[in-house]
Amino acid sequence: MPVPPTLHYFLDPGRCIGCNACVQACAECDTHRGQSMMQLDFIDHARSPQTVPVICMHCDTPTCAEVCPADAIKRTEDGVVHTARKPRCIACNNCVLACPFGVPKMNNAANLMMKCDLCYDRTSQGLKPMCASVCPSGALWFGTEEEIRELRPASKTNREFRFGGQTITTRVRVMVPKDRAETHLDVTASLRRSRDADPMLDAMYDEGSP
Amino acid sequence: MPPIEDLVRPTRESRRAIVGGVVATAILAALIVLGSRNLQQFDAALVAYTFGVLFATFGLVYRYVMWLHRPPTAMYWRRGWEAALASRHRAHNVGRWFGRFANDVLLNHFIWSRDKIRGLTHNLIMWGCALAIAITFPLVFGWLMFQTVPGHPTEYQAYVFGFPTFTFPSDSLFAVLAFHGLVIAAFLVIAGVMLAMRRRMRDGDAAALQLFSEDFLPLILLFAVSLTGLMLTASYTWMGGSAFEFVAILHAVTVIFTFLWLPFGKFFHIFQRPAQLAVRFYKDLGRHGDEPAHCARCGHAFTSQMHADDLIEVERALGFRYELEGGGHYQLVCPPCRRSLLAQAQGEAWRHLRGGLVVAPGAAPEHVNPGLGEGPLGYEDRDNFHG
Missing domain, CATH: 1.10.287 (Helix Hairpins)
Structure with a gap:
């Protein structure tokens, strides 16, 4: 049974409070029992408590599936990119290295790539994924576009991402300000800016500064 | 929609696959004639099975050759052989091949x-x-x-x-x-x-x-083949050959259908999976015989430079354009930094309202709590996630 086309996953990393509830809940998912597929990172632990949850973004043209030599990763018509089919995955690690969002993991003992599959056992029944059902801050949310518009009137959704010359569209949406003119997120922009990071913040956290 | 003539016209890849299938089938047919002493030892009652195997051979080789044409498969096929036959490791690799064959394939x-x-x-x-x-x-x-x-x-x-x-x-x-x-x-x-x-x-x-075709049909076929085979034994052992002819035909139908299904469904993994042995040699070479790639953002070593370069080539062949403005390639950014970049891009979009994120240039992200099973699943994740 496919995931209903009106139901979407909404990701708002800026709301994450690092509570780990998603990490715990993810391990309860039937499709990878006992193993969490959440990627929850401190992005600069020395300077900030900010944490970032990332799940599989379920790309329309999944790079992981395209670079898979064993043809093990399949995207179903409802837009969900499934974890590798177990009989086929040869554990080459191509998907882990090629995913533009850095999501998949490699289970070496089991010779198997593993990743979020949008809790297909739940979402195909119209239920929320485990992580979204427990997130207390709304960083991870699952529902319809109408519901999220009503809940967050200052936000709109974005499903187009740029990585250098490559544009990727995804099933998962990221929340951006409603007044934003651009129709995409330029993911690699901060690589270009890294040389001239915010001078005020740098000075503020510089150990030598007063 | 392309014209119908273009859709039915064989491509260069499919022509090669057809030739491969025909050659393999012809070789098997020749070996059958040769091995059965010009069919003198051939059991005519089994001729339907023989033709089933010949058709399956054509289908399997056809699909295998088509599979090898995919850019990532072609790359791994070439690299796998190069790694396994690398002259400095050849003798060592023979021993390792037997060990891995026993571990992965036999056990x-x-x-x-x-x-x-x-x-x-x-x-x-x-x-x-x-x-x-x-x-x-x-x-x-x-x-x-x-x-x-x-x-x-x-x-x-x-x-x-x-x-x-x-x-x-x-x-x-x-x-x-x-x-x-x-x-x-x-x-x-x-x-x-x-x-x-x-x-x-x-x-x-x-x-x-x-899915029924992918997951249930192979099991149903295996069950049908086994059950009808047992019915044959039961017929001639305990039932005086009763209904033997009918069961023999039923058994032949199930076996031949299974043969013909080999190239299409789940059974094809039998022929794909040995590739994991080549993959292991390729990874050995990358891990122990090659320089690591260093993340263009945080500077940490992650996979081998060889694997990163090969993936760049594969991605280009597939039509992906992950080249960065001002030089460089996104493939040379490690997976944790890619997650961080997504967060930074979103933070930047909200800067005027939420104030942006505090991230030093090149700051390496780290898993919040790998102890909860969130972190690396094996040695490769530990390398790639510098965890």
Whole structure:
């Protein structure tokens, strides 16, 4: 049974409070029992408590599936990119290295790539994924576009991402300000800016500064 | 929509695949003629099985050649052989190949690691099928034949490729095992199929993802082949040959359909999976014989430079354009930094309202709590996630 086309996953990393509830809940998912597929990172632990949850973004043209030599990763018509089919995955690690969002993991003992599959056992029944059902801050949310518009009137959704010359569209949406003119997120922009990071913040956290 | 002529016109890849399939089928046919001494030793009753195998051979080689044309498969095929045959490691690799063949192919260690019941299931089905193939294929091709020894009606002689070899008494243990090998195989397969069916009917993950053609049909076919085979034995052992002709036709239909299904469904993994041995040699070479790639953002070493460069080539062949403005390639950014970049891009979009994120240039992200099972799943994740 496919995931209903009106139901979407909404990701708002800026709301994450690092509570780990998603990490715990993810391990309860039937499709990878006992193993969490959440990627929850401190992005600069020395300077900030900010944490970032990332799940599989379920790309329309999944790079992981395209670079898979064993043809093990399949995207179903409802837009969900499934974890590798177990009989086929040869554990080459191509998907882990090629995913533009850095999501998949490699289970070496089991010779198997593993990743979020949008809790297909739940979402195909119209239920929320485990992580979204427990997130207390709304960083991870699952529902319809109408519901999220009503809940967050200052936000709109974005499903187009740029990585250098490559544009990727995804099933998962990221929340951006409603007044934003651009129709995409330029993911690699901060690589270009890294040389001239915010001078005020740098000075503020510089150990030598007063 | 392209014109219909373009859709039906064979591509260069499909032409190669057809040639490969025809050549392989012709070689097998020639070996059957040769091995059965110009068909003198060939059992005409088994001719339908022989043609089933010949058709399956064409289909399997066709699909395999088409599969090898995919850019990532072509890259790994080439690189895998290069790594396995690298002159400085060749002698060492031969030993490792045998070890890995035993571990991965014969014992299925990696499947036991996934789940104990799945390991048992796969071993039962795999060894049942392997035993059945080892017995039936030589018989079907006329490469192996048993005949009573003239003047000694209780003695059998085995003919291999038409040459008389050893003899054995018809009531010996060897004879019992040889002539009931398919019964043993059938019981192994049926036990495995039952376990697999049990999982498919009880597990939530299987229920969510399984497809009839991909997951149930192979099990149904294996069960049908085994059951009709056992019915043949039951017919001539206990029922005086009752309904033998009908069951023989039913058995032939199930076996031939299984052969013809080999190239299309789940059974094709039998031919794909040996690629994991080549992958292991490629990874060995990257891990121990090559420089690591360093993340263009945080500077940490992650995968091998060889793997990163090969992926860049594969991505370009597939039409992806991950080249960065001002030089460089996104493939050379490590997975944790990619997650961080996504967060930074979102933070930047909200800067005027939320104030942006505090991230030093090149700050390496780290998992919040790898102790909860969130972090690396193996040595490669530890390298790639610098965790």
